[in-house]
Structure formats: C-alpha cells, structure tokens
Amino acid sequence: MCFSILSFTALCSVSECVQRQYHFINDGKTWTEAQRYCRENYTDLATVDNMNDMNELNKYAARVWIGLQRASCDKWQWSSGEHALYRNWATGQPDCNDECAFMRSGQWHEGQCSDNWSFICYNGKCKHLKGQGIYLTKL
Ligand SMILES: *[C@@H]1O[C@H](CO)[C@@H](O)[C@H](O)[C@H]1NC(C)=O
Ligand SMILES: *[C@@H]1O[C@H](CO)[C@@H](O)[C@H](O)[C@H]1NC(C)=O
Ligand SMILES: [Ca+2]
Numbered sequence: 001m002c003f004s005i006l007s008f009t010a011l012c013s014v015s016e017c018v019q020r021q022y023h024f025i026n027d028g029k030t031w032t033e034a035q036r037y038c039r040e041n042y043t044d045l046a047t048v049d050n051m052n053d054m055n056e057l058n059k060y061a062a063r064v065w066i067g068l069q070r071a072s073c074d075k076w077q078w079s080s081g082e083h084a085l086y087r088n089w090a091t092g093q094p095d096c097n098d099e100c101a102f103m104r105s106g107q108w109h110e111g112q113c114s115d116n117w118s119f120i121c122y123n124g125k126c127k128h129l130k131g132q133g134i135y136l137t138k139l
Contacts, residue, residue: 058106
C-alpha cells in the first residue's frame with residue numbers, strides 16, 4: 001500500500017502525470033485569437049507531443065488550429081515556447097511559407113495565421129519541465 005503510493009508519487013514527479021484533456025472549440029478565430037481564448041479559458045492552445053495525444057485528436061476531420069508556430073524554416077515551437085520534437089506533418093509539409101499550423105484528421109499543415117479556423121484547447125497538469133522545476137498548470 002505504502003509502496004504503491006510512494007511509487008505513484010515518484011512517477012508523478014518525472015512524467016506528465018495526467019493525460020491532457022482536449023477541448024474542441026467550434027468557433028472560427030485567427031491563430032492568435034484562438035491562443036488568447038485558450039489561455040484565458042483553459043491552459044493553452046493544443047500541444048501534441050506523443051502518440052497518445054495524437055490518438056485523441058485524429059477524430060477531428062475539419063481544419064483546427066493547434067498551438068504550433070514557426071520559429072524559423074523547419075523550426076517549430078509550441079505555444080509554451082517548447083521546441084516541437086514530436087511531429088506529425090502531412091506529406092509535403094511544412095513547406096516554409098506560412099507561420100502557424102493547423103491539424104486535419106491528425107495530420108499537421110502550415111496555415112496562414114490570420115485564417116479563421118476552429119481550434120483545440122487543452123487542460124493539463126504537471127507539464128512543462130523547464131530548468132530545474134516542474135511547473136504545474138491548472139486543470
Ligand atoms: C470566423 O468564423 C466565425 C464562425 O465560426 C464567424 O462568426 C466570424 O465572422 C468569422 N470571422 C471572420 C473574420 O471571417
Ligand atoms: C473565454 O470564454 C468566454 C466564454 O465562452 C468568452 O466569452 C471569452 O471571450 C473567452 N476569452 C477569450 C480571451 O476569448
Ligand atoms: Ca505552406
């Protein structure tokens with residue numbers, strides 16, 4: 001009993017703790033407006049950094065903004081500032097002429113940041129390993 005509680009605590013301090021909860025917002029906004037909406041009402045515009053996340057999201061067949069923005073050609077970062085390591089670009093993407101990314105059926109495409117798409121926010125907890133500390137974000 002005690003052991004399992006301890007090992008849960010140990011796991012929790014090094015990993016993501018809780019699967020992200022995604023929320024589809026069925027309202028067209030620009031990428032920046034979508035980010036503002038998500039930061040005010042949830043944790044942020046969707047971050048996707050593993051297969052589990054992807055499997056949650058590939059059911060959306062319409063174009064939806066995710067929290068991914070281009071830093072320079074072929075360098076993309078999440079809304080939190082984290083470098084995007086896990087990637088799921090569609091064939092031929094990114095082709096380096098647009099600055100924001102939308103997702104369609106799980107695959108990522110570059111899109112013009114000023115376009116008006118629905119979007120995905122997320123709530124997460126125990127994310128963002130930055131420097132020495134683990135930053136807790138609201139659920
Ligand atoms: C964006 O889409 C919404 C509907 O989802 C619409 O109400 C709004 O007028 C659109 N904005 C622009 C600038 O096209
Ligand atoms: C947060 O959600 C509320 C309710 O849907 C909305 O009125 C408000 O505009 C949202 N915040 C932002 C920054 O868009
Ligand atoms: Ca493009």
